[in-house]
Amino acid sequence: MKIPNRLAVVAALCVLSVSACAPNSSPTAAVPTPTLTPTTSTPTPTPVAVVSTPSDPISIDLADGVIHNKLYTAGKVPAVRCSLPRPDLTSKAGMVAYAKVLVACMDKAWAPMVERSDAYLVPPEVFAYSMRHPEATPECLDPPANSDAFYHWSGMTGKICLEWEEFLDADDPVANLIDFEQLVAHEYGHHVQRSVGILTLYNELMRGKSEAGQLEVMRRKELQASCLGAAFLGANKQTFALSGRRLGIWRSIVQHVGDEYSTVRDHGSRKNHGYWTIRAFATTNPASCNTFTAPAKRVS
Ligand SMILES: [Zn+2]
Numbered sequence: 001m002k003i004p005n006r007l008a009v010v011a012a013l014c015v016l017s018v019s020a021c022a023p024n025s026s027p028t029a030a031v032p033t034p035t036l037t038p039t040t041s042t043p044t045p046t047p048v049a050v051v052s053t054p055s056d057p058i059s060i061d062l063a064d065g066v067i068h069n070k071l072y073t074a075g076k077v078p079a080v081r082c083s084l085p086r087p088d089l090t091s092k093a094g095m096v097a098y099a100k101v102l103v104a105c106m107d108k109a110w111a112p113m114v115e116r117s118d119a120y121l122v123p124p125e126v127f128a129y130s131m132r133h134p135e136a137t138p139e140c141l142d143p144p145a146n147s148d149a150f151y152h153w154s155g156m157t158g159k160i161c162l163e164w165e166e167f168l169d170a171d172d173p174v175a176n177l178i179d180f181e182q183l184v185a186h187e188y189g190h191h192v193q194r195s196v197g198i199l200t201l202y203n204e205l206m207r208g209k210s211e212a213g214q215l216e217v218m219r220r221k222e223l224q225a226s227c228l229g230a231a232f233l234g235a236n237k238q239t240f241a242l243s244g245r246r247l248g249i250w251r252s253i254v255q256h257v258g259d260e261y262s263t264v265r266d267h268g269s270r271k272n273h274g275y276w277t278i279r280a281f282a283t284t285n286p287a288s289c290n291t292f293t294a295p296a297k298r299v300s
Helices: 003-010 092-115 173-195 198-206 211-235 244-254 270-283
Strands: 125-129 149-154 157-163
Touching: 092 125, 092 157, 092 173, 092 211, 149 173, 157 173, 173 198, 173 211, 173 244, 198 211, 211 244, 211 270, 244 270
Parallel strands: 125 157
Antiparallel strands: 149 157
16 A cells, blocks of 8 residues: 555655744744833822832733634634535646645635634645756745645745645555645645734744754644644535545544654654544544644644
């Protein structure tokens, strides 16, 4: 069976916003610490000696936008109307066409969720690149090695870049298709993270951390992207026919994605990848995806 082989490559799959994945990424703007000016709109006749002045400077904790993002209370991902065409993963054009349909389904499902998180979703674009000729796809420059896809933001929106040749010549076309779908769902998970601000603010969580600490934060981000992808697939399991044998294949795939197949500990173990995805598939709720507050052993 081809899956384990492919999955060895898929392991490092995913992938990150180019800027967000760099362990030593420079911190963004310095955290402002505004001072509070007491506002007394109406004149008080008597001097108020007892009113305490704020003694603590107000600090804006940007990490708060990651840990307490409204996405976690936005409710369940909806099942959306979307009919999938007969998939064609035998050519670049076929893969891009199918991925665009998948992404359109995800746009429909995630847009209201993102709005309930006080943000706005701009649909991402889809591109396919070749590791042999990356320059042919300027939208997907500098693809990471050992990865079947990656997400980044440039211009006005996010871009999902797929290494299309990885999906050619599969021994098991059904498993290949499910693998492709879960990969697109993962990359879309990064787009949701970006849309609600998590991907932008997560650099704050990296600040001042050791290399090991930064890798842990990266794993939290990656496991969350897979978790969000699984929440979508669970909510739309009928559309994707994810039941019976096909669901078994999906479960096997998500339990075989992990750092065991990589040299960098930035995506999480197989066990934890399976934990977050299988749970979110069942709940269909991003509330199940707050990897940023999970104990370290759940994001190892
Ligand atoms: Zn990823």
